[in-house]
Amino acid sequence: MNLEFGYVSRKRISLKGRDFLELQDFTPEEVWAILKTTRLLKKRRKVPQKLKGKFAAMIFEKPSTRTRVSFEVAFEELGGRALYLSRNELQLGRGETIADTARVLSRYVDLIMARVYRYETLEELAKHATVPVINGLSDINHPLQTVADLYTIWEKFGKLRGLTVAWIGDGNNVCNSLLIGASKLGVNVIAATPREYMPSKRYIDWALENSSKSGSRIEIIEDPEKAVEDADIVMTDVFVSMGQEEEREKRLQVFYPKYQVNSNLISKAKKKVYFMHPLPAHRGEEVTDDVIDSDYSLVWDQAENRLHTAKALLYLMF
Helix, strand or coil: CCCCCEEECCEEECCCCCCECCHHHCCHHHHHHHHHHHHHHHHCCCCCCCCCCCEEEEEECCCCCHHHHHHHHHHHHCCCEEEEEEHHHCCECCCECHHHHHHHHHHHCCEEEEECCCHHHHHHHHHHCCCCEEEEECCCCCHHHHHHHHHHHHHHHCCCCCCEEEEECCCCHHHHHHHHHHHHCCCEEEEECCHHHCCCHHHHHHHHHHHHHHCCCEEEECCHHHHHCCCCEEEECCCCCCCCHHHHHHHHHHHCCCCCECHHHHCCCCCCCEEECCCCCCECCCECHHHHCCCCECHHHHHHHHHHHHHHHHHHHC
């Protein structure tokens, strides 16, 4: 595979100039190009300085560990420079419109990555920016996380098609993106969520549409034990995300302890099963220490791969 392109089935894939807001906008071949480029770049940390002289603006309405560090390191390993911009350091939200911010930043930098509370903010940035915009997280999706998750699974199993992921807990933004990425590449997803916290209907509909082409199986149920029966991977996320603190008591009453991933739930899955979590984890709530720190936990590989997949995406975008 030539590092200038992602080759999939002898086909050159370039994402040059594209926004990366939603995985549904990308073909299975394009997602595979990111994964295969990730594999090469992970083996070769020293690569051509493709982004030399390039600058990225990183907008963070919500703080982050993995998104900030992985993206900043990825950009700089490729020769560029990433600028961290918190909400308090911008006029965004303090009188200046999102459109005006997008127009101004486009005059300074070559790319905008934004981690925001509302997906509409990303859409507005992309509409008015003249440089590519990357979704670092929103309230409804988290495509960067899903690409890293799919790569981690592929890295461990050597394949994706036909594997089964059991998602346990909140049908949140990570779950929404997982449904899309998995259904495009032939991965089964059985999501066990409370009825009032199911994934977005739009994402379920997209996933079902994708699965009709890829042959994957998508199911949304309420029973965690049933969900893990045939699982190769059990995945979860926090019950109370950033910005939902006022709902904490209500959410814990619904999710805990029924949707906690613990050794008892894991025992209902296949003998050789792996655990994944996007982090940060609220230990003792959605997952117990003996699971997240176990030999079958892929959490730390998953976190590391946020760097390599970010670098692969940037490489293909430029």
